[in-house]
Amino acid sequence: MGELKSPGKPFVISKRLVWEAYLRVKANQGAPGVDGCSIEKFEADLESNLYRIWNRMSSGGYFPPPVKAVEIPKSHGGVRILGVPTVADRIA
Secondary structure (H helix, E strand, C coil), X not given: CCCCCCCCCCCCCCHHHHHHHHHHHHHCCCCCCCCCCCHHHHHCCHHHXXXXXXXXXXXXXXXXXXXXXXXXXXXXXXXXXXXXXXXXXXXX
16 A cells, blocks of 8 residues: 555645735735736735635645736837736636
């Protein structure tokens, strides 16, 4: 028989790390990503949304949605593409 795996999460990600990441996004006035979820909408159910992200990340079930491409005008003409990450997929 094979060796039993220890119960628990396969990735060690602290809830504090997720909280600190959220605080950084909020401090930077994070814009909605491709899912259209604003900081205000995310905060409407903050505890549940942060838990959901932590749980998915630590279990290996979190797959971030696509990055939203935003064109930033350059001073000499032309544009630069900026990738805006999305906080979470399908936040209620």
